[in-house]
Amino acid sequence: MLEPVQLTQFGVTELEAQHALDRLNVRDVDYADLYFESRISESVSMEEGIVKRAAKSVSQGVGVRATAGEKTGFAYSDELTKQDLEIAADTARYIANSPKGDSPVPVPVQRRATRDLYPVERVKAEVPTADRVTLLNEIDAEARRYDPRIKNVMASFNTEYKVVAVATTDGALVADIQPLSRLQITCIAEDRDNRQVGSFGGGGRVAFEYYREDNRHLSYAREAAREAILNLSAVDAPAGVMPVVLAGGWPGILLHEAIGHGLEADFNRKKTSAFSNLIGKRVASDVCTIVDDGTLPFRRGSLNMDDEGTPTSCTMLIEKGILRRYITDKLNARLMGIPLTGNGRRESYQSVVLPRMTNTFMRAGESDPQDIIRSVKKGLYAVSFGGGQVDITNGKFVFSASEAYLIEDGRITSPVKGATLIGNGPEILTKVSMVGHDLKLDNGIGTCGKDGQSVPVGVGLPTIKIDEITVGGTQG
């Protein structure tokens, strides 16, 4: 929720913040900011049929940053006294070759956004622990009821309530309340010597009631159980190059790994990305239109403003196959002379801002998903995935299926064991020949890692057909 700024809740007055910004604003410094954050995280988890663990953590601090040319000076502190702010400011401006001395910056103007993507009245963070415990107990019972071969259910429910305020030398003083929660379920199925695992989860910047709407939590439990039971009958995955159909939703992790990271401005400014110098060039077939959109209500990857106080936006990355735009933070937008997209994000006050994705998805196409499957003679249909990874520089990316099936003569047949898919980012989307009309966003489980920092993100995809990609199974 966007709030009027109240730095006093961080134990700092606006005057003290102003003074710290003044200290940072020496001659060579192009831009500086103070990022105040307080965060309360809570979790409960269950296994073996009982809710055994509950945990809570509280943290508060300030990150102080100055940029000069390509250089960034950064310091952080979990103490928020005037003195600590000054020490941090002096450290951060070390990178500027300027003489000491305070040069006043314009008084920051409080800014309020015109939209609120996750109103806090509706996303009440305070949920009694007893209610969380009941939620998990019901999940355990539902998963075991699904099939007696479900032998263990591990479930966790995590919530985070984060308040941030950003004061900048370009004159902004803006704050946001960012709630976030996630429910995650893993089931182990056992049938004699055969043991398999299935997982499902979801969440977002949503209220606790979200998980109980239409018994959503129970449907998650059944999905996790279903995947584990299905895998009991899975056969070894094939190895080699073949057509692959990706189902909608979470398989959008393809976009995140194959092109999303490669379009982050920092790698392109440094010309270390396989996508450097490709703006305006074809990097996908003309049925592919891909956006990064931080403005979707209640989504895990959404933000009213990024961590530099810039309102998030919907950025056209690839339009009908042509690369249009990189995603940027202030430093890289300034150095590259390209538009600011509101993608400057950080894990916490302890980390520096980097250009990061929000919710990345492909727009719906025109094909019927059934026709897409019918068009494949022999290939793979992948429905759910674990994680993925990319080498930004050579463009090679992988993502690993956790639920997949063979396609034989246009029909979905046997479930197959998980396998890793590997491809080349700038090439793979040129091999997308069909895009379904069934765009689905994921359920809200994604966490993206970059440079040691984790941030919540979303992905989405309609059903698509990739004409050829290497599948890393064991059966040649």
Added chain:
Amino acid sequence: MLQEHRGTEPAPIVNGYTNLAADVLARAKACGATEADIVVADGETLSVQVRVGTVDRLTKAREKRLGLRVFIGKRSATTSTSDFSRESLEQLVADTCTLARAVVEDDVSGLPDAVQLATEHPSLDLYDETVLDTETQIDWAKRGEAAAFAADPRVTNSEGAEFDSSSGRVVLANSHGFVGSYKSSTFSLSVSPIATESGTGTMQRDVWYEVQRKFARLPSAESIGQEAARRAVRRLGARKVATKRVPVVFDQETAGSLLAHLCSAISGYGLYKRASFLLDKLGQTIASDLMTLYDDGRMVGGLGSRPFDGEGLATRKNTIVERGVLKSYLLDTYSGRKLGLPSTGNASRSVGESPSVGPTNFYPVPGLKSPQEIIGSVKGGLYVTELIGFGINMVTGDYSRGASGFWIENGEIAYPVEEITIAGNLKQMFKDIEAVGNDLVFRGRIASPTLKISEMMVAGN
């Protein structure tokens, strides 16, 4: 980063945290806790990143954190905070006790028995008083990156070089009267050059790094930069190979990742949840008889060493695998009790979380063959130097990851390869280890020499 488990040295001075810990434990008792333990950690970090000869980023930080775990009978909860003020800590204790009352009784929960707690805290030589100034760190990073550029004209760009120094201390105390503390430090340099193929313009990045607890033990910045350049340049011209079943040789780094999967599979938590592919295998053959593995928490100067574990038990050297036979799991008190076994002293503890299990310094006894001899034994196969992705199923052992490295033909490295996967099942892969190299070097908590696996499926064209 807080480095609460990274190393050890008895604190030479009575520090304020010991009193703080005692105070919080007393409050927890007053609040109704039957048992409790507390971790307090603090640290300082200076990180310098240089890119293409100029400073790119400078980060300096001090931080501190306190984690509390309470038991009320057989119920427990864990909390943490960075705010050490009296009101904040009073609130923390009250919150923790409230949370503990909200969860369900768990029969085996509780602190370790008092008699098991460490009574002596040996110095393991893990702390270096050296404080580097910013200019020195900038100089190291610059020299490392410059050496990479100078090593080969095909090194044309860089993701930068980073020099980090950090130091910190940890205090652990519990309601049985245990109090322990240690200091630790690390110094590291990493260099990430980018090589470009003339003609195609294709780029390859690689990285090389060194990390040591003592500054004086770091090799020269130049040697690290040169190795990084060699690794990036040798990847140029990489291609795919045909899908086939072949022998696979893992270099030190990638072999270490296989041992990390083994650690997860024999961790008590995975075992009692029946979420491991190595259930009920104690005393049985799980690997080739060439494999003998140790976990040694007392290795002097080790990156995984510490005088006591995350629950206050003395660390030790355990034989994990002896000639292929599984001799010991990795356990803390809780997972041990679930399995009816004593803790192996492998409790690892993040401030604010209940203990989990982790290796200390985990390594195989090296073999006699050099990496060159092992590669020389392969007629046609793969030498893996990098793995990406998460295609590892810990429940079944199914393994499928993206790989890059080199094709071996008639015992010689023929050409670089990329955009391929390797697949198999870890249960079989450990048994199929056909050669163990003589090149064991510790560059982290888990170390491995070169390993050769007799056959895996390589998927490419």
